[in-house]
Every structure is written in structure tokens, then in C-alpha cells.
Amino acid sequence: MIDQLQFWAVFLCLAFGLFFTFVSTVGVLRLPDVYSRAHTASQTDTLGAGLSLAAVALALGWESTTIYTVLLLFFVFLTNPTAAHAIARSAAESGITPLTAEDELESETVDDGASAPGDTAVNAGEEGGDHA
Amino acid sequence: MAAERVLVPLSDTVTVRQTVGYAVRAALEDADAVEFHLVAALPYDAAVPEGRSLTEDAEQLLTRAENWVEEDIDDTDATVEIETAVVGTNEYLFGPRDFAEAFEAYATRHDIDQVVLDPEYQPGQTAQLIQPLERELTALGLSYEEAPVDRPARHERLIGGGTERFDQLFATFWISYGFYLILGDPTAPFDLVTGAAVAGIVSISLAYVTFTFPLGRLRSPLRTVRFALYIPYLLYEIVKANLAISVVILRPSMPIEPVLTRVNARVRGGLPLLALANSITLTPGTLTVRADDQRLIVHTLLPGARDDLFDGALERAVRFVFHGRSGARIPTPRERDDTEIIGGDDV
Structure with missing residues (x-):
């Protein structure tokens, strides 16, 4: 009974961990610019890695190695925002203008070609791939 | 020849004497009449009652610097005027941006043509997240020159420093010892002995790097406990935000x-700001792009995430961790009008 419960708990954690990693990958492919992609890239680290590590901890049971997975998670939670912030800040500093809601509305109402050149360059790949 | 006006921001660093010396030398090289503006800027602490001693320290430093300038110009026949000023007494200088603005305002008022910076002078640089003074000065269009100085390696004395130093050593020792034992085996005598040795070395060599601020004997453990309470709350927020963003990403129309x-975050000091900015980034849907002092520029992806940000739940939680329950009772950023939607060009 306990073994059964443990098995399903591990299974569920792994499944959801994989699911969020998958969503994050889809997000990176679909979202329009570097800023919005940074949002979803952190999902892999927070829930993707988090649930997978929880599965590892559950599979190991009460062992000293279980503590390592918790520590690992702690450090992932420290490094993840640092990396996301570093990416966003360096993007901002190299002059990449984030695509904002107003720009998008404009490009929808006017014409795709009429939006700012930087935005179209970023958009081109996704628009072609996803909405086709 | 027109008088050159030189602004030298001062603070009590190891290289302040050399900076003044350099400023005098450099200015007298190519001008006969120089006006020196020696300026000390007070950090936000000046607003609290203890800040009076800060003001006095600044004034003493300015008097000393004035003497140094007089010493250095002794053997030249140039006309030199010295002006001293303390800025920031009735402002609230928090980060490098505020300091840079204060210096810029002073420079405009007095028609300054040259700024000489002390490389050790890092006002408001309480976290690496914040952009340094040099950068802010460049952003404001104020040109500066960094004084070439020799500086000794930074280290602390092993003995002395009083209870503050002892507290730092004590805390670092037990934190590193605990971490060592978690990684090792807390019951094995070998690990206990080597752990104590390692923790001793770590605490002696790194205590003053780990804690750049004085620890409170009651406050610091209390903060740790409150931080432990904060983690489940943060996890809950992360899961909530993750679900919201997953739904949006998987919808074919992708309504982002x-x-x-x-x-404008109401958290004081580098560590609370760091905790808040990191928590904001950690929840998908909000991403800290920049931290200009307390002004966080946050990229938000969903209206829901933006509302949460403007409601300031995370800010209140961080204030709870650092200032206790009374500190958490604060109007939301939206209510106190500290939020603003900015265009993409303003990053």
C-alpha cells in the first residue's frame, strides 16, 4: 500500500515536472521577444526542476541524500532569478526595446510590415511557424 | 583664463586623501585659477536622529579636505578658491541614482566643468543589483574623471571590532558548520572535527564578506524564522503564477x-531589495529588468500578474520578513501611487 502510494506520488511529480518543462519550451518558441521568453524560461527551473527534484526526494525516501535534493532546489531558486535578471538587464542595456501591448495592437490593426523593424525581426520566425 | 571649477565628492574612504591630491594636481596643470568644490553627500540615514553624527562626520571630513587642498597648493601661485558643501541633508538619498542626481544638480548650480571621483567611493551601492554611481553619472551626462590611486588590500583585523565582529564570526561559523554537517554525516567524529576546522577558517576569512551589516542578536534570528515562513508563501505564489502562464501559453490564441x-518599492537597503527583485523574477509573469535604486522596472506578461504586482503582496511579504508584522502594514503600491506603466523605449 505504502509502496503503491509512493510510486504514484513519484509518478505524478515527474509527470507534472515534465509537463511544466514542456510548457516552458513551447513558451520559449511561441513568445515574441527576449523579455517575454525570459518569463517562461524560468518555469523550467521553478516548477519543472522543482517537481522533478521532489520526485527524486520521494523516490529516495528518508535518506541523507534526500537533503541534497532539497539543497539543490534551494540553489536553483537562487540562481534562476539571477540568470533571468541578467538576461533581461543585458537585453535592456544592449538597447532591445521590449514589445509592449500597444505595439502589438498597432501591428495587428495596421499591418504586420508597419511595426518597428526590430520587432518584426524578432517576430518573423514565430509568426511564420506557429500561426501558419 | 577662466576659472576651472572642479567638483570632488568626498567620503571617508582610504583613498580620499589621494583623490584630493590628484584633483589639485590635475586642475593646477592646465589652469591658473581653480575653484574646488568639496562635497559630501549624506545617505538616507541622515534623516533619522542618529544621522546627526553623520552630518558632523561629513563636516569634519570637509574641514580636513579643505586643509589638504591648502597643503597641496602651498607651493604654487595659482588663485584657488575652496567651497565646501553637504548635500542630501533634506533629501532622501538611497541609491547611486539619487547620489548622481544630487551631484548633477550641484554641478549645474555651480557651473562645474570637471568631476573627480574617488574610486573607493560607492554611495548607495548596497547590492550588486543596483547600477553603480559611475554609470548613473554617465546616464545623466555628467563627465567625470576617476582619480588614479594606490589602495591597500581590504582586510579586517582578526582581533578587535567588539561584539559586532564577534556576532559576525559566530553566525558565519555556525552557518558554515551546519552546512558542512548537512553535506557530511553529523554523527561521524571525523566530520565533526574537520567541520569545525573548516568552519573556523571560513568564519575568520569570510565573516566580514558575508555580513556587510551589523547583526542584531534578536532581530537576525527572527528574520531567519520569518524568512522560513516566507518560503511556503513564495512557493504558493510561484505555483499560482506558473499555472496562469501555462494556460496562456498553451491556448492557441496566446492572449499575452x-x-x-x-x-517604486518601499523596501530599504540592499538585501530586502534583492529579495523582492528576485521574488518578482521568480514568479513567472513578472520579470525585473532593472533596478534603479528602489525603482524597479518590471516587465509583466499578463494583466493578472500585473495586478498582483501592483497590489504588492510580495512587497508586503518581504517587508514582513525584514521588519516584522507592523512593517507589512503598508498601502499597496497602487494606492500610494508608486506604479507607472512605461513605454518600451524607457528601459
Whole structure:
């Protein structure tokens, strides 16, 4: 009974961990610019890695190695925002203008070609791939 | 020849004497009449009652610096005028941006043509997240020159420093010892002995790097406990935000609404700001792009995430961790009008 419960708990954690990693990958492919992609890239680290590590901890049971997975998670939670912030800040500093809601509305109402050149360059790949 | 006006921001660093010396030398090389503006800027602490001693320290430093300038110009026949000033007494200088603005305002008022910076002078640089003074000065269009100085390696004395130093050593020792034992085996005598040795070395060599601020004997453990309470709450927020964003990403129409916002966070000091900015980034849907002092520029992806940000739940939680329950009772950023939606060009 306990073994059964443990098995399903591990299974569920792994499944959801994989699911969020998958969503994050889809997000990176679909979202329009570097800023919005940074949002979803952190999902892999927070829930993707988090649930997978929880599965590892559950599979190991009460062992000293279980503590390592918790520590690992702690450090992932420290490094993840640092990396996301570093990416966003360096993007901002190299002059990449984030695509904002107003720009998008404009490009929808006017014409795709009429939006700012930087935005179209970023958009081109996704628009072609996803909405086709 | 027109008088050159030189602004030298001062603070009590190891290289302040050399900076003044350099400023005098450099200015007298190519001008006969020089006006020196020696300026000390007070950090935000000046607003509290203990700040009076800060003001006195600044004034003493300015008097000393004035003497140094007089010493250095002794053997030249140039006309030299010395002006001293303390800025920031009735402002609230928090980060490098505020300091840079204060110096810029002073420079405009007095028609300054040259700024000489002390490389050790890092006002408001309480976290690496914040952009340094040099950068802010460049952004404001104020040109500066960094004084070439020799400086000794930074280290602390092993003995002395009083209870503050002892507290730092004590805390670092037990934190590193605990970590060592978690990684090792807390019951094995070998690990206990080597752990104590390692923790001793770590605490002696790194205590003053780990804690750049004085620890409170009651406050610091209390903060750790409150931080432990904060983690489950943060996890809950992360899961909530993750679900919201997953739904949006997987919907074929992908109804995102990316907006850049500026939030004026009411957290004081580098560590709370760091905790808040990191928590904001950790929840998907909000991403800290920049931290200009307390003004966080946050990229938000969904209207829901933006509302949460403007409601300031995370800010209140961080204030709870650092200032206790009374500190958490604060109007939301929206209510106190500290939020702003900015265009994409303003990053």
C-alpha cells in the first residue's frame, strides 16, 4: 500500500515536472521577444526542476541524500532569478526595446510590415511557424 | 583664463586623501585659477536622529579636505578658491541614482566643468543589483574623471571590532558548520572535527564578506524564522503564477499583454531589495529588468500578474520578513501611487 502510494506520488511529480518543462519550451518558441521568453524560461527551473527534484526526494525516501535534493532546489531558486535578471538587464542595456501591448495592437490593426523593424525581426520566425 | 571649477565628492574612504591630491594636481596643470568644490553627500540615514553624527562626520571630513587642498597648493601661485558643501541633508538619498542626481544638480548650480571621483567611493551601492554611481553619472551626462590611486588590500583585523565582529564570526561559523554537517554525516567524529576546522577558517576569512551589516542578536534570528515562513508563501505564489502562464501559453490564441511597468518599492537597503527583485523574477509573469535604486522596472506578461504586482503582496511579504508584522502594514503600491506603466523605449 505504502509502496503503491509512493510510486504514484513519484509518478505524478515527474509527470507534472515534465509537463511544466514542456510548457516552458513551447513558451520559449511561441513568445515574441527576449523579455517575454525570459518569463517562461524560468518555469523550467521553478516548477519543472522543482517537481522533478521532489520526485527524486520521494523516490529516495528518508535518506541523507534526500537533503541534497532539497539543497539543490534551494540553489536553483537562487540562481534562476539571477540568470533571468541578467538576461533581461543585458537585453535592456544592449538597447532591445521590449514589445509592449500597444505595439502589438498597432501591428495587428495596421499591418504586420508597419511595426518597428526590430520587432518584426524578432517576430518573423514565430509568426511564420506557429500561426501558419 | 577662466576659472576651472572642479567638483570632488568626498567620503571617508582610504583613498580620499589621494583623490584630493590628484584633483589639485590635475586642475593646477592646465589652469591658473581653480575653484574646488568639496562635497559630501549624506545617505538616507541622515534623516533619522542618529544621522546627526553623520552630518558632523561629513563636516569634519570637509574641514580636513579643505586643509589638504591648502597643503597641496602651498607651493604654487595659482588663485584657488575652496567651497565646501553637504548635500542630501533634506533629501532622501538611497541609491547611486539619487547620489548622481544630487551631484548633477550641484554641478549645474555651480557651473562645474570637471568631476573627480574617488574610486573607493560607492554611495548607495548596497547590492550588486543596483547600477553603480559611475554609470548613473554617465546616464545623466555628467563627465567625470576617476582619480588614479594606490589602495591597500581590504582586510579586517582578526582581533578587535567588539561584539559586532564577534556576532559576525559566530553566525558565519555556525552557518558554515551546519552546512558542512548537512553535506557530511553529523554523527561521524571525523566530520565533526574537520567541520569545525573548516568552519573556523571560513568564519575568520569570510565573516566580514558575508555580513556587510551589523547583526542584531534578536532581530537576525527572527528574520531567519520569518524568512522560513516566507518560503511556503513564495512557493504558493510561484505555483499560482506558473499555472496562469501555462494556460496562456498553451491556448492557441496566446492572449499575452506584455507591458513594462515601474514600481517604486518601499523596501530599504540592499538585501530586502534583492529579495523582492528576485521574488518578482521568480514568479513567472513578472520579470525585473532593472533596478534603479528602489525603482524597479518590471516587465509583466499578463494583466493578472500585473495586478498582483501592483497590489504588492510580495512587497508586503518581504517587508514582513525584514521588519516584522507592523512593517507589512503598508498601502499597496497602487494606492500610494508608486506604479507607472512605461513605454518600451524607457528601459
